[in-house]
Amino acid sequence: MKYLRWDETLFKDESVFDPDYLPDALLHRERQLTALAANLRPALRNSTPIHTLLFGPPATGKTSVMRTILNEVSDYAYTAYIRCPLARSAYKVMARIFERVCKHQPPQTGISITRLYDSICQKLADDRKALIVALDDFNFLDDDAANDILYTLLKAHEEYAVKIGIVTATTERVMLDMKTGAIFHPDEIYFPLYDEEEIRSILRQRVKLGFYEGAMTDEAFDRIVELTAKACDLRFGMYLLRMAGIEAERRASRKVEIGDVERVYEGGAKVFLAKSISALNSDERETLKIIYSIKGDVSSGDVYKILKAEVNMSYTRFYEIINKLERLRLIDVAMGRKGKGRTRYIIKKYDADVVMAALEL
Ligand SMILES: Nc1ncnc2c1ncn2[C@@H]1O[C@H](COP(=O)(O)OP(=O)(O)OP(=O)(O)O)[C@@H](O)[C@H]1O
Ligand SMILES: [Mg+2]
Incomplete structure (x- = not known):
């Protein structure tokens, strides 16, 4: 192999920089983790969980906190984690829940949302298990879809003796219509921005997991912290760490230097803004x-x-x-x-x- 030499890498584990990597320990989010856990705890004894809204600016840990707690709950209750940008209609959301609860895909042809929902409730009642529906990036659903899905799910307990809890995560307030607003009163957990010291410790933790000892120079690391704090976006920091590592490897260096960070910053910031802009x-x-x-x-x-x-x-x-x-x-x-x-x-x-x-x- 000429171009891909596996033996000379700065990365101990590059996957820790993947966008969906979930660290074992989420720093500075104890309050939010404890609050969400308390709200979902009733699901463990088949009671109705407390609906919860995770609210805050981008990259403040909403998805990470949601997934951490869902992983714990999933031993005892059904959980359906749904990325709303990928399931934009009420039907698609319901189909995803159906898959999780009934463990197979819904029939392809013309089955109504009500029938999907009836099957889900029947299964929950038979198994005597609660269900947590987690709607991530909830603001990506259009208004009708958001209202429809919440209304349908929340009406469940009137018809069936089922326990359904809803967790939404969003950077934007979603206006609900009166009918839905009247029955959906989530407990709100706020995710503030991380300050520079918090950013530093979170990035430091990721460097330890991802790079070999000594591979990241202090100057390069400090510059990444500074740029991340300026952009107020931790995800940008993760991106800079990884790309600066790749840049250093490209020039066959044993260390990530500040120049690697600058080159990556110049080229890559735009990819980064794309999520907010979308x-x-x-x-x-x-x-x-x-x-x-x-x-x-x-x-x-x-x-x-x-x-x-x-x-x-x-x-x-x-x-x-x-x-x-x-x-x-x-x-x-x-x-x-x-x-x-x-x-x-x-x-x-x-x-x-x-x-x-x-x-x-
Ligand atoms: N407290 C933390 N400890 C360690 N890593 C964190 C923490 N908070 C966020 N991260 C990391 O920062 C990145 C963004 O976090 P996450 O996706 O959870 O944010 P978010 O609030 O859901 O953002 P968005 O609103 O854009 O969906 C991820 O790579 C995640 O691993
Ligand atoms: Mg998120």
Whole structure:
């Protein structure tokens, strides 16, 4: 083998940098783990679990906490973990639950959602087991699907003596209609952003698991922590760790140096923004594009003026969009003085060409 030499690697276990890798220990999330465990504990004795909403910005550990607790519960109750971006209709969600509970695929031809649901409830009743439905990235369901699935699942106990608990994870509030809102009152567990020291310890833990001792220089590691903290995105940190390792191997170095980090950062940040950007609709993308096409910091009033010339949008809607872009950490908003009054300034968090490239992906 000329190009792929397996004996010279810096990685002890590269899979720890995979997006769906679940570490044994989740640092700084004790409160959230304990709270979710307490809410789902009733499932262990076939009582109804407490519905729970995991809420917080991207990459704050919602999926990791959800999967950790589901793994524990799955010895005692049925669990269905569903990534909503991959199952966008109520029918698809129900079909996934059916697969988990009935242990086979639903028949292909024209079986209604109600029949799928009847079979699921029958099985739960026969087995005297509770079911936890975990809807990850819940904001990716369209409104009708979100309402339909919750309503159908929550009505279960009226018809059948079954115990179903729902856990949703989302970065965005999902507005439910009155009918569903009246019966779904989840307990909310909040996931705050990690601060720089927390980021440092989590990345340090991953370096220990993933790299051979001494393979990561302090300078490279410090730079990764700094870039991750600036982007407020732990997932970006995981990406930088792995890619800097690959970059160092590519130049046949025995250590990851700061230059490896810089090269990866320049090339890769855009891939990274793609996830946040995929959650934006066309008005929100347009707003982001305008913000990043203006040089320097800009007041929100100026952005609104430019935007209004292109799309018809109320100021209230614009205000909501700015808040959303801030929540997704694509921008920062700071108050400042302009003339006599105070105004909101928009601060860019990434290089403009990186964001523009990500918008094109
Ligand atoms: N407390 C933690 N300890 C160790 N690793 C963590 C922790 N929190 C998050 N991670 C890691 O950070 C990455 C993002 O975490 P996770 O997917 O759980 O976030 P999330 O809140 O579900 O994000 P999103 O809203 O984008 O779905 C994953 O690689 C995960 O392993
Ligand atoms: Mg997630």
